[in-house]
Amino acid sequence: MKTPSMNTINSVPQSKPAKTPRLASIDILRGLVMLLMLLDHVRERFYYQHRITDPITIEDTEAELFFTRILAHFCAPIFVFLTGVSAWLYANPNNKAPRSAAEFLLKRGLFLVLLEVTLVNFSWFGSYNALYLQVIWAIGISMIALALLSGLPRFWVAALGLAIVFGHNTLTAIEFLPGEWGYSLWTILHDRGPLYSSDSFSVFASYPVLPWIGVILLGFALGPIFSAKVESSKRKQWLFKLSAAALSLLVLLRGFNIYGETLPWEVGASFIETTMSFLNFTKYPPSLHFILLTVGIALALLALFDTWQSKLSDCLKTYGSAPMFFYLFHLYLLLIGYKLVMWTIGPNVDGLFGFAALWQVWLLSAVLAIALYLPTRAFARYKHSSNKAWIKYF
Template sequence: MATDATPLNSAGPLPQSPGTAVKRRIASIDIMRGLVIVLMLIDHVRERFYLHMQVSDPMDVNSTDPALFFTRLSAHICAPTFVFLTGLSAWLYAHPSSGNQRSASGFLFKRGLFLVLLEVTLVNFSWAGSFGTFWLQVIWVIGLSMIALSVLVMLPRWLIGAIGFAIVFGHNLLTPITFQPGEFGYSLWTILHDRGFLLDTEALRIKISYPLLPWIGVIALGYFAGPLYGRAVDAITRRKTLIGLGLGCLVLLLLLRGFNFYGETLPWETGATATQTVMSFLNFTKYPPSLDFLLLTLGIAFLLLAWFEPRKNAVLDALEVFGSAPMFFYLLHLYVLLILYQIVIALFGPNHGDLFGVDHIGWVWLISAALIIVMYFPTRAFSRFKHSTDLWWVKYF
């Protein structure tokens, strides 16, 4: 879901067909994308086959099984990482290793519109196999964030960073501001900050699941961080910087969350067990993402990016393939899950009310592992095609 970029380091064993020229990419970034895609798949399998054990936002620590809690928690890293890397990749697009700078504004705007179109068509259809309520989720918010960044890139880089910092660290101050349906400002505030129905009529229902404002801050910070992967920064300096950023985010999180000072509307409490206490401490708001949510997820992402950079093995090679064609994998896995669920319903029927569901979260992980293996091969084939073709439309996937 981010633009191609030419790296300083080797992109590793991206699949290559004889006689083709493959565009080289930054391996650690693709590995990072690949990891969060796999975690996203697990969460979406949960939403297909474990939906009868639905979770709230934030999660209810007292009623949520720890295995389900931590499965859901693992997926929290996905959206912040995708959005941050989209901003970072936009900087790389504008500053290729050839040294010939170019504007990213037009590409960001067109691709952003493309993602919004995908959200209201292919993505929405994939969830229910029909068009009912339009759920505007992560692809929608990445698209709108790219459109916002297409304007921000006209500003000096330091100002883009300042805006991103102000939004990420300051948007929790806006939590007390609310609007009721029908009030002036409700629609705009629903898009920007408060999750809710943009339109709720018999003819059409539109639900904003991912409020936009915090994600503009994240994509702006990603763009600001782009020079970390520029030609002027060596790998050792980049890793030290990423480790410092990651540890800094986590230390700040411990301070803010530890004293229930700022960054999350739901204070943590001591639970009946040590596990419940940890769950309460890590129970952050995702819609919109609180400051504590972003400090945790981006802090972990920075540390993983630093750890992935010099390492190569079969598992990381596979993650790199997934991360080199993220939009293809995203659409593929949604329709694989739709078809698989319809087959299961036809064969066994619903067993939890109107839903079919497995009886233990472990099955979610087993189903996900099988799907990862199956979907690796078409993703690898598309990766070969994508990175060896000059067809204009392929770059949007």
């Protein structure tokens, strides 16, 4: 993806609006993906009898489930990309001198890693017999990496981000067996797998972090687009151009099965099957095609949301203004709710409780989204009015 030069951005007519739509658009998009994440986590709790592979095994997956899962693919890359954008905005506050983001990123990155290995991991199982290093871990490690690299000139941050995102697929052939030198490091960076296993405890790296480091670097490099000094019309133009470039490149690379995805697409027996095959990208680690699709669409949404004002946008902005609170709250709500269902109704399929149809997953997700709105709004207001340093981490 071609990034605008610093000279181009600095040449944009400047203004000092009373409001900063860029912040609203970021929260709106973050709120939207929080709801998509809720949907996916409800699926994992109450529709887990229908397992999903990576990439998805199309022959064994109904179309409704496939596209429901595809929606969830947008969560992690958008979280990570917006984290990079937010880090640049922190380092370049409006009407104030620039400041280093390194300490800010390092502290929050370490905090996220701590959350992953404690509260988040416990919320999935209600026990602590295994540790899965998942998306919060990946965001935390990416923030730590950005803390080390944020002092570089923006050109080099962008160049490194592009090199990682576009180049990491060339590393797919590299493999290490358990016990070999380099296995643990490579499992953390690029190939998901077990890090430790015993009779009582195990550690599994679910989210290889190298591609996510590339995504956060790109978010940081594109931060100036979201400066209040850039007019909304110019920001929209850049975002739409970058989105079109990313999606056009995806169509070219994917259309001819050239590079960027380990699983080639094939023409199926129907249009739906062909579409499913075309969109069936690898998430662990995220392939180039996966990132081009999700970040490419995210850029277009940021442009569309830039000046969007409505009751719906206000609702989405509320969800996105307290993301960590929403994340932890919904995980424990699902844990407690599932335990209650198992206690009162009991298992109904393979020792688990599962809904009979996917529409029930969507319905429960909608109900939970409504139930979570007021607590999230209350916490967001408290966070923004509080002077306590620790509250800002949520």
